[in-house]
Structures are given as structure tokens and as C-alpha cells.
Amino acid sequence: MPRKANPALLKPVQPDAVLGAVIGNTPQSRGQIMKLLWDYIKKNDLQDKVNKRNINGDALLLPVFNGKQQVTMFEMASCVSKHVTK
Secondary structure: OOOOOOHHHHOEEEEOHHHHHHHOOOOEEHHHHHHHHHHHHHHOOOEOOOOOOEEEOOOOHHHHOOOOOEEEHHHHHHHHHOOEEO
């Protein structure tokens, strides 16, 4: 039996100005926001070379990461959730 998508992940949320500077200001689903964020990380080569689970912040991501220079993939989801409104 196929899994059903979680409706909370499909509902569009509004990124704030900090997150919007990275992914744009249009409402997106949480899944789409994470995809756009990963596209940005890969495009700018921000994944740590030694430990691929870590993401290095740049000028745009530091405010999203609450000033931390590096976060794990799991911390990133928590940081992003602080920058969206329902």
C-alpha cells in the first residue's frame, strides 16, 4: 500500500524576508522550500567536503542558520521552520 503524503508538508507557507532572500518570497510547500534550499546549497557548493551531512553557511544562509557557520542537515530543517509563517 503506497504511503500518503503528509498534508502539512503540502500546504503552502510564506517564507519571511530572511529565507526569501535565498529561495524567493512566493508561498511554497515545506517540501518545495527544502528542495529550493538544497538547490541553492548545491549550486554554491556549500555542503561540507569532509562531512557531507554538514552545510556551511554563506552570507545569505547565516541569518537563516541563526548566525551559525555550519549546521547539520537535521538542524537545517529546524532553522528553516523558524522562518516560515502558515
